[in-house]
Amino acid sequence: MNLAPNEDRAVLLDVQDLRVVIDGPAGLVSASDGVSFQVRRGEIVGLVGESGCGKTVTALATIGLLPPSGRIAGGRVLLGGLDLTRMREDELREIRGSRVGYVPQDATAALNPVVRVGEQITEVLRAHTSLDRSAARARAIDLLRAVGVPAPARRLDGYPHQLSGGLRQRVAIAIALACDPELVIADEPTTALDVTTQAQVTELLARLAAERSLAVLFISHDLSLVASFTDRVIVMYAGQVVEEGPTPRMTSAPRHPYARALLHATPRLERKLPRLATIEGRPPDLVSPPPGCRFEPRCDRATPRCRTDDPQALRPAVACWHPFDGVSA
Amino acid sequence: MIGRIRWVAAIAAVVLVAGACGGGGEGGGATTSPTATGAVGQRGGELVVGLDSDATTLDPAVDSGYAGTQITAQIFDTLLTVGDDGQIQPGLAESWEQPDATTLVLHLREGVTFHDGTPFDADAVVYNLDRIRDPNSGSTWQGDLAPIDSVTATDPLTVEITLQRPYAPLLAVLADQPGMMISPTAHRADPEGFGDAPVGTGPFVLEERIPDERTTLVRNEDYWQEGLPYLDRVVFRPIPDPTTKITDLLSGAVDIVDYVPPQLIERVRQAPGVVYDVGPENYAAAVYVPMNPDAPPLDDPDVRRAISMAIDRRTIVDQVAFGAGVPANQMIAPSSWAYNPDLPQIAYDPEGARELLGGRTIRLEMQVPPTYVQVAQVIQQNLAAAGIEATIERMDWGTLIDNYYAKNYQIQVQDILGLTRSDPDGVLYGFFAKDGSLNGTGYTTPEIQRLLEQARTETDQATRAGLYHRVLELADAEALYAPVYHPANNRAWTEDLQGVEIKPDSVMDLATVWLQGG
Amino acid sequence: MAGLAEVPVGAAVRSSGGALRTVEWLAAGAFGLIVLLAILGPLLAPYPPEEQRFADGVLLGPGSPGHLLGTDQLARDLLSRLLVGTRVSLGVALAAVVLGLGLGLLIGGIAGMRGGWVDAVLMRAMDALLAFPALVLALVIAAALGPSLRTTVLAISIVMAPGFARLVRSLTLRERARDYVAAARASGASAGRIARVHILPNIWAPLGAQAALAFGHAIPAEAALSFLGLGVQLPDPSWGNMISEGYAYLSLSPWGVVLPSIMIVCTVASISILADGVRRALEV
């Protein structure tokens, strides 16, 4: 099912030197500090990093969904050539839900508990298409069937709490896909699910992406999870991209010490260990980050240079003064 | 030339000229031409009347309080009526004669029917008067009719009343509540329920009665006084809080109020669109403090006298009543011929009161209606200055009056405003005789009782005045009531309301008023 | 609805924690001043509040000689009545809150500590009291005991007791679940001692905030009861009494109504702003 990376495909999402700051209690946090990456049409890209590394904020910033305390401090986000950071809210609104779908982290929390499932699907259709009520309903049934919800017509009149966690996530995916978007941002859509369901959902996403030539930006902290269905993986650490590359290489021989640590920290599916094995130490303070490599305090390959010189200067190559060679981990 | 009598006379004259019906009063009657004003009322409209309290009953045989009098006067006619000059005038009886000192013959008006269709005739009069005289009736007016020996119908329109002894106030009594005629048919059918479903011959017919909320009357289309009344409906609303009552008048929620309490007179006077007027002095109006001689320490006349002396009447009249009244020293008003001009004003003398009490500490509960909360507070301070600690117990008028007659009080602040009786016997016998209708204490002295009885049998006014003067002197010494002041006989109404006259008896005559415009 | 574009998502809406804001300090100052007036009132009052000085004149306006705020319909000094009325109204409210809090501590504490059927019965009893609208319950109590200042205090405190009892119970249950209470119990401390030594000191803060709110409700409750003649009895001044009496004379002199109304509004507003601030500050 893995599509071969196709460098010829057109760039759909082009994030250029994106800077996002959040006004936190301790001061301004650089949640996204000069992030650049691209997603091509039909491509599934994994955006991987520990919690708090800025991957979610970066992804949300691309479609203008920052919290009020956050703002874009620099850079550009081009979607099909249009700069989303320059758009007014009402213009962005037309893109959200129609050209860019969003799959939330926890569908249980993300679905409105007091609104019927059907209405939560049709409202996005009614907002972006000219479908009338009954047509929207018919389309919602098709969508639910497409994402593998059994007895879809009956589900439409139910409420989210009457569905299982896996079904809720499928409903959320159906909503994200409702208007045939070009890009889906999936924000750790499987975190809240059990392992079996997790696999079903990722499989579903990959299948739908293939069927609809959909680009997917799949955010996860789990490198091994994304390994199974993504084309390319981007690894973020402390608000910066540290390494990116085709999935096979990234999951076999990552070069950045952090990416490698992430790979080792990630439990294998079959071992059924706690999913969130951790890397020693804590990410740096992003209010006033250290001048050199941000991973330096936790890195066993660190040298004095790492403390003073910022390896971001090496990008788009691996942002590390002492990367591993291409040997398998 | 004020009030209902004017219209009675006018219409009687017109009717006479037209030759439709015979009649006309012997005693008194028309003195001016009926065309004098030319102001004929406009028919229609609903009048809302604001009253201090609700009638406890609409049965005229029972004292229904001031509010009750205002309502029953619209539903019932009396056998006789009183002119502003105090002279007796025709009512349902169009003429009368007194062949001797113990006989009264009434000639009844022809063609009058009760609201339920029952004809008004001599039998009805017999039924009515016998009902009140029946010892089991529980009527407040038994004492007033006690001198009657028998009442007989000599023909369908003639009634003969025989007295045990001469009884001077009889005509005035028959012009008052005891003379209100109720339908025998209705009363026989449901004697218990009559107070809630009254049937009379008056200008208005009861439509609906919701106790403590409203009493609605509608025009009696067959009223015997041709052309009257003007109004389609009258709604009486009890509004116990005096401020609310006046506010409602000023805002147009009610059209007329029974009485403007002193503290609000200034407010009413200043208000646009509202007419405030003071009528001729009432014969009996008084604000007073009854003192229950059965409730210690008030069994001691010195205590009662001390309380009376301690009250600063001048301040109450000038400051609380804003001058709308005169300080009182007796229970009858200066306008009455029975008023005793020789009684000295009761001096405000807290020191004297203290001495009378001889250093005793006295604690009292003073029951106060909403109307007199301010007066009561002045009295409270006055009493404190004399060494009497009084607590104020607020209650509504109905409860206050119930307590008064049940003797469940020490002292109260009370008033008498609605006594319709022109004869001083009404108020003086009422207050001071053992079975007097206003005697909340049931207390009297043999001498007072004797004098009151004697005054009833005398026919000469000067002789009677002398007897009453003596009664008032003796009463002053007993001090069962501390008269405080005689309030002005005032009223206020919206300027759309025409034909309002304030009569000395303070009872509204709604048959002759009309609403102008709209 | 143009501004809707900025619908916040993760807004830091409940600006929680930290010190009081300016407006809350102002409210604290205003409330402190009112309390000071209540304490010093009778000392500052130029005349006894019920003294009728008819010689000076009735319904004088503010600034009249000898009467800074004028006089009322019975020639009583308005300043004196207002000052003493402040003490009466605040005193009634304070006493009611203290009593209500005491009842709540007792009932809620027992319910929380004992649990089981005791808890069930006590809490249903509190629900039963809550089944009466506040003013109706107060009126029933006034009817049962006869209207007086003491009855007013009792009535308002009984109205408040269920709120306090529920809060105390839930706080007690929360504290009881903590380790140190378990430890104390393991070491053999009695329930009473645990309640006194371990639980009570830890639940004061939220109770205090609740008490401040309750105080803000007790003031208008007293005013309403007295306005209806069911509360503080004449001639004692209270804000509700003054409004009730002065209303009849409004067109002649509005001060008898306006001044106590202002006092009520200022007191309730300052205490409620203050209570909000304190509660927020405590939530840290």
Added chain:
Amino acid sequence: MTRYVLRRLAQMLPVFLLASLALFLALNLLPGDPARRLLGNRASPEQVAVVRDRLGLDEPVMTRYASWLAGVVRGDLGASFGSATPVREMVARALPVTLLLASAALVVALVLAIPAALVSVTRPGGLVDGLLTVVSVVSTSVPTFVWGLSFILVFALALRVLPSSGYVSPVADPLGAARSLALPVLAMALPSVGVMARVARAAMLETMQEPAMQFARAKGLSPSRLLLVHALKPASVAVVSVAGVEFAYLLGDTVVVEWVFSLPGLGKLLIDSFLQREYFVIQGVAVVFTIAVLFSSLATDLVNASIDPRLQERLVGGAG
């Protein structure tokens, strides 16, 4: 749903029994004897004895409670001492007035509070939000009766546009009823507006912080839909809950408002009865008030269960 309602009714029963017992004991056991309270301090022992006998006061108190309660269940609330009018008749006349007043006040309060909250949450900390805070503090700090008196002064006396008192039945004359109820309803509603607007605002701001709101925004929905469906609808559970509590307050406020505006409702009946020492009427009216409060809390739960179906399942499923 029926099962749910039955279950809630069963939960209400002990509360009602306790409330009625408390009421009965308060008016029958507390200092002094009811006959004496009825007659006043000066009544003779004989008079008191007669009344005690007439009222059956010599029976044991629990017997009297039981027979009174049995009467209440049958709809017989006793009779007035003075006029012998059945309390049921008085209540039947007064209850519609009070319910109309309280419900109208609740509706008006909601109609004012919800839009105010909606506007204020669009810009927290903005001008409207600040204004709302000020208005809500002021509106809740002015007691209902002071609002009432002020409205009478302004609208009835100065402008003469609305009546200061009197009740017009909405069945007979809807416009007249609206006019006669306008001021009392507004006086009652205003203090509630502040409370409810603040609750609505807080609840909406809370729902706006939840992931559901972010997901809804990611759908590109219109601002009004975001606000009304995704912020207000979930928040309305909290608003309905506070409205239920406010309704109980409003029922209590009718006591003072009906007095100020002389409206013939339960509240005025209660005060009239108090001034007339009609303790049996007070008892009957107060018990009707508790029934009204209990049913309003039932209604609150039903409305909330219809808004948020999870609540219904939780309540039916959960332990009683």
